[in-house]
Amino acid sequence: MLSMKAYSKIGPFELYTQKPNTVNKKGYLYISELEFDVPNANRKRKVRVYLPSEYDFNNPEKRFAVIYMMDGKNLFDDYTSYAGEWHVDETIERRIRRHKESCIVVGIDSAIKDIDRTMEMTPESDHLSYYDDEQVLGYAEDLADSIINFLKPLIDETFFTLSDDLNTAVGGSSMGGLMAFYMGMKYKDVIGYSLCFSPAFLMYQREYFKKSLSKHNFNHEEFGRFCLYCGGQEFERRFEELTFYTFKYLRRKGFKKDQLRLIYDSNMLHNEYAWSKYFPEALSYWLDE
Numbered sequence: 001m002l003s004m005k006a007y008s009k010i011g012p013f014e015l016y017t018q019k020p021n022t023v024n025k026k027g028y029l030y031i032s033e034l035e036f037d038v039p040n041a042n043r044k045r046k047v048r049v050y051l052p053s054e055y056d057f058n059n060p061e062k063r064f065a066v067i068y069m070m071d072g073k074n075l076f077d078d079y080t081s082y083a084g085e086w087h088v089d090e091t092i093e094r095r096i097r098r099h100k101e102s103c104i105v106v107g108i109d110s111a112i113k114d115i116d117r118t119m120e121m122t123p124e125s126d127h128l129s130y131y132d133d134e135q136v137l138g139y140a141e142d143l144a145d146s147i148i149n150f151l152k153p154l155i156d157e158t159f160f161t162l163s164d165d166l167n168t169a170v171g172g173s174s175m176g177g178l179m180a181f182y183m184g185m186k187y188k189d190v191i192g193y194s195l196c197f198s199p200a201f202l203m204y205q206r207e208y209f210k211k212s213l214s215k216h217n218f219n220h221e222e223f224g225r226f227c228l229y230c231g232g233q234e235f236e237r238r239f240e241e242l243t244f245y246t247f248k249y250l251r252r253k254g255f256k257k258d259q260l261r262l263i264y265d266s267n268m269l270h271n272e273y274a275w276s277k278y279f280p281e282a283l284s285y286w287l288d289e
Helices: 088-097 114-120 141-157 175-186 206-215 234-252 274-288
Strands: 014-016 028-035 044-051 065-070 103-108 168-173 191-198 227-230 260-265
Touching: 028 175, 028 227, 044 088, 065 175, 065 191, 065 274, 088 103, 088 274, 103 141, 114 141, 114 260, 141 175, 168 274, 175 191, 175 234, 191 274, 206 234, 227 234, 227 274, 234 260, 260 274
Parallel strands: 065 103, 065 168, 168 191, 191 227, 227 260
Antiparallel strands: 014 028, 028 044, 044 103
16 A cells, blocks of 8 residues: 555646556656657657655655656556566665665656657657658757756656766667667766667668767766667667677777676567566666666
8 A cells, every 4th residue: 555645746746546557556656747848749748757665755855866767658557558567666666675775767758659759769860770861850859858957857846856967867778778878978967877778779870870979079987877788689689789889889988897888688579578677787787886
């Protein structure tokens, strides 16, 4: 049962009570429909905030790190997920049972149509490999700006958070992994950790992507941590080359072992099961090391 100390509404967020659901009953899931400043038919989308069971609504002195994650409907509840959930809530509660640091997880629902989701998580480029010259260019910058300058301040004002860069993370898979990498690079003064699972670097023409990396003057000391993951089966194999290339390139540019990690499992497919399996390790890399 939920603690009686939980509020039914906090700011624009309401306690999630939909049934049936598979959300961990020890924690607290709050939901609000918010409007993002993106050039998209689906400007309004749900934002899901998971508060760990040790969150004390009456103790603002106890504050939590926050990770902002893409595709929020796939994170906490099998009934809202597209193809299974990440079991993020169970992972958080397992950490608490093991006396490890927990965090707040903010899940941002993606656009409804696949093409809109793809475009809003693709940094603008005229060298996309999957679309012809007439395709609308990506507008990840607009979504990222909304997350950093609209959503993050709202979360910090509404909940008991640690708002500095070391305690702020972004995460996602596939297009969301590309988005997390982009945000970690662009907002290096705000984001201290980027969880990039199966990042869709393959959206770009191979040589263009490599040249784009080389154009950056990387001073590794200015950046936070990055965790890259990819599997090796079927469609997921397409993600291997540029994920490995990015890892090796950043290491050559000075990123240290404690700043950059690559997780690889040759047996994994491109799906939520794989990402949920390695989410605990990726979270530990941020919160425990």
